[in-house]
Amino acid sequence: MGRKKKNFTIENIEIKDFAAEGKCVGRHEEKVVFVSNAAPGDVADIFITKNRSKYYEGRATKFHKLSEERVEPFCEHYGVCGGCKWQHIGYNNQLFYKEKQVREQLTRIGGLEFPEIKPIVGSEETKYYRNKLEYTFTNWRWFTDEELKEQEGEELNRNGVGFHIPGRFDKVLDINTCHLQEEISNQIRKGVRDLAFEHDMTFFDIRRQFGFLRNLIIRTGNTGDLMVIVQVFEDKPEWIKIVMEYLKDTFPQITSLQYIINPKGNETFHDLDVILYNGKPYITEKMEDLTYRVNAKSFFQTNSQQAYTLYKLTRELAQLTGEEVVYDLYTGTGTIANFVAHQAKKVVGVEYVEQAIEDAKINSQINNIENTVFYAGDMKDVLTPKFIKENGVPDTLIVDPPRAGMHESVIETILGTNAKRIVYVSCNPATQARDLKLMTDKYKITVVQPVDMFPHTHHVENIVLLELR
Secondary structure, eight states, X not given: OOOOOSSEEEEEEEOOEEXXXXXXXXXXXXXXXXXXXXXTTOEEEEEEEEEOSSEEEEEEEEEEEOOTTBOOOOOTTTTTSSXXXXXXXXXXXXXXXXXXXXXXXXXXXXXXXXXXXXXXXOOSOSSSOOSEEEEEEESSEEOXXXXXXXXXXXXXXXXXXXXEOTXXXXXXXXXXXXXSSOHHHHHHHHHHHHHHHHTTOOBOBTTTTBOSEEEEEEEEOTTSOEEEEEEESSOOHHHHHHHHHHHHHHOTTOSEEEEEEOOSSSSOOTTSOOEEEEEOSEEEEEETTEEEEEETTOOOOSOHHXXXXXXXXXXXXXXXXXOOEEEEXXXXXXXXXXXXXXGSSEEEEEXXXXXXXXXXXXXXXHTTOOSEEEEESOHHHXXXXXXXXXXXXXXXXXXXXXXXXXXXXXXXXXXXXXXXXXXXXXXXXXXXXXXXXXXXXXXXXXXXXXXXXXXXXXXXXXXXXXXXX
């Protein structure tokens, strides 16, 4: 039996559709072909990088016909940077495919019955919509073919700061302009990079674990607040002071300036001290008459404007009258719990991360909300019949789990509450469909509402209203 050819080209493949995870799909003979850099309607030659028994994976190398759905990408880093992979698709078409994705996953994975899906709610802002970006410093930056040609014969400066190349933990693309955050973000990133060049500061080597500058986090609030966190690998007080003083003096817009000394093997810092250099240790977000404090370790939806839309829709579907006991499961920093509290009798929030629960309590306090209680712990361990007896049987449940969805034992406990309504918010319609399948004997789906939180990506948020049969 001959060995399967691993890398080869298939010519003139017509791209038919988008599949899960944002890849395009075509067919060759009896096999599906997943393509990473195409658009439905393209006809292209595909270089095959994976040859499996039921499918191929590859990338388009030559286009014979371009899709009418294509538009000109607006970012100079498109196609190399790992973000905004759908820039070449018009935004209305992006929304069409996201809504289609929700419908197909609820049908194919869940085998569910549901009413007509409500039209997807698009994002008013399709650029500059993120309130948080994380940049990585590297001493082994990625060079495009064009850059290598331009610098042929010259000694390459391998230092840079930007985003990881997809699939490469050790390669970072040096970013010139990113369109995900306002221009101040680009100025800060490039300013720190140029300052580091000027003072011969070392950039982090992730393979050999040495170097000074490691990570840069920029968070903005819709109040105008601005947080900058510099993460360094080596504790060098003189360099830390140079960077901090530069940021403080050059960018008076920064309302929270902090740094972290992280000598660990990874960039996570939830177990490390965040040192405040100037300003406040938090920034604030506003929604209606509520103020939310967001500190360095807080989770907050990264598209503030669209998060407000998502929460309004969630509250609307919950149909609260002020008499209900509401459980907000996977509450995070209590954003939804506090948002619906004025329309409920009592809100009980549960979340795995202890720091997030402390933030949730603070957010209740600063907004003078007195009808919320919050608990930290693993959902399947916290949410027990005893817990429900002590906190009150919920009339309404709001669940917003991580991408992996809910544990089966959590679903069993939820079903045992006989809550009148469940509003299930998900960032992953595939795991949402799997969970809903376990719930529909007892609950019927009455509303399906997709929301686009992340333009130019394949990600889609989906809200499902379940009502007791």
